[in-house]
Amino acid sequence: MxxxxxxxxxxxxxxxxxxxxxxxxxxxxxxxxxxxxxxxMLSVLLTVVFGAIEVLPGDAASATAERGESAADVAARRHLLGLDRPLWERFGDWMTALPSGDLGTSARGERVTDLLAAPFPNTLLLGGTAFAVTLAVALALGCWAAARPGGAVDRVVGFTSGIALALPEFVVAVGLLLILSLWAGWLPAVTLTTPDGAPASWTMLVMPVLALVIPQAGWNARIVRGALADQAAAPHVTAARLDGLSPRRVLLRHALPGAWPAIATGAATSTGMLLGGAVVVETLFNFPGLGTVLAGAVADRDTPLIAGVVACTGAVISLVLLCADLIRARTLGARP
Structure with missing residues (x-):
């Protein structure tokens, strides 16, 4: 036998x-x-950046000119920066050097990689912390609401998350400044830095992180709740419920794994929103990140510096989107 x-x-x-x-x-x-x-996609975005800066009034040579400089001095700087060359040539040279990590030279004669060496890690710290907190809060709220569909918690989470996702980051940031700093005095209103350019204390991260988390946590909590609601009708979840498993076990062991593709896609989408919102939040809290660098670069019409910021943030967003694609492919491929 x-x-x-x-x-x-x-x-x-x-x-x-x-x-x-x-x-x-x-x-x-x-x-x-x-x-x-x-x-x-990143190449197309960088092409748009170069073209958009080109159509703005003025150029880097005139924007960085000192008081009293003659037209000849400005023309000499324009030639030094290569602004008298066609746009496609400058873009081609910049893109050719990009794979080697060379982001070019700024309008003020400094290497772009040196200018981004300190602000970029600070923005990654802010955005990464906000991303982790957003995902944790969204999972907790979404699972809590899905545990009892239609109950009081489900209705409260749905209502508050809808309000949160409608709030722009700058509105949340201003509200946090008023409540937690000016009125209560619990947290510093601005960010002080150490000699190496990092925030002087972890308390200076709290309000910038909250300003980014609150809108995105509301958005992702709704995604988690919706994904779990879709999974609740799946045959394997129904079978687990009929087998007499506890609601908590059914939710965490059977419904949540199938919801990961939608959750990962929503979280990956939030990465762009978090890094984009960080530009505004960093400016409000004087946080030493890419926001301050980008604001100065736009004022100077500094195309290489602006493109360097876009390339760095775009690479991070692309990496997170790739991880979400892999999670989705693995989860869907594992289904019977």
């Missing part, structure tokens, strides 16, 4: 082993395609 079983196992094992390299090759191909798409 037990004799044929090993033969069947021996017959199946080579087929499974042979299919493993094919699955790995398909996975590598999917990753390559996604990376190529992200790189193309």
């Amino acid at each position: 037990s004799g044929p079983a090993p033969e069947r196992a021996e017959a199946v094992t080579p087929a499974v082993a042979a299919s493993a390299p094919r699955r790995a090759a398909r996975a590598a191909t999917r990753v390559g395609v996604v990376l190529a798409k992200r790189a193309l």
Whole structure:
């Protein structure tokens, strides 16, 4: 009775082993395609940035001119910066050097990589902390609301998350400044820095992080709640419920894994909103990040510096979107 079983196992094992390299090759191909798409999107975005700066009135040479400089001095600086060359040539040179990590030279003669060396990690710290807190809060609220559909908690979470996602970051930031700093005096209103350019205390991160988290937590909580509601009607979740498993176990072990693709997509989308909102929030709280750098670069019509900021933030967003794509592909591929 037990004799044929090993033969069947021996017959199946080579087929499974042979299919493993094919699955790995398909996975590598999917990753390559996604990376190529992200790189193309980033290239198009950088092209738009170069073109948009070009159509603004003035240029970097005139914007950075000192009082009393002659037209000849400005023309000499324009030639030094290469602004007398066609736009496509300057863009081509900048894009050619980008893969090596060379972001060019700013309008004031400094290397863009040096200008971004301190602000970029600070923005990553702010955005990364806000992203982690947003995901944790959204998961907690979404799961809490989904535990009892239609109950009081579900209605409260739906109402408050709708209000939160409608609030712009600058409105939340101003409200936090008034309440937590000016009225209560619990937190510093501005960010002080250490000699290396980092925030002097973790307390100076609290309000900037909250200003970014509140709108995005509302958005993602609704995504989590909706994804769990969709999964509640899935056959495997219904079967787990009929087997007498506790609601908590059904939610966390059976519904939540299937909801991860939608949750990951929403969280990845929030990355762009968090980094975009960080520009405004950093300005309000005097946070030493890319927001201050970008504001000065726009005033100077400094195309390489603006493009460097876009390239750095775009690379981070593309990486997070890639992770979301991989989570989605893995989860959907694992379904029976």
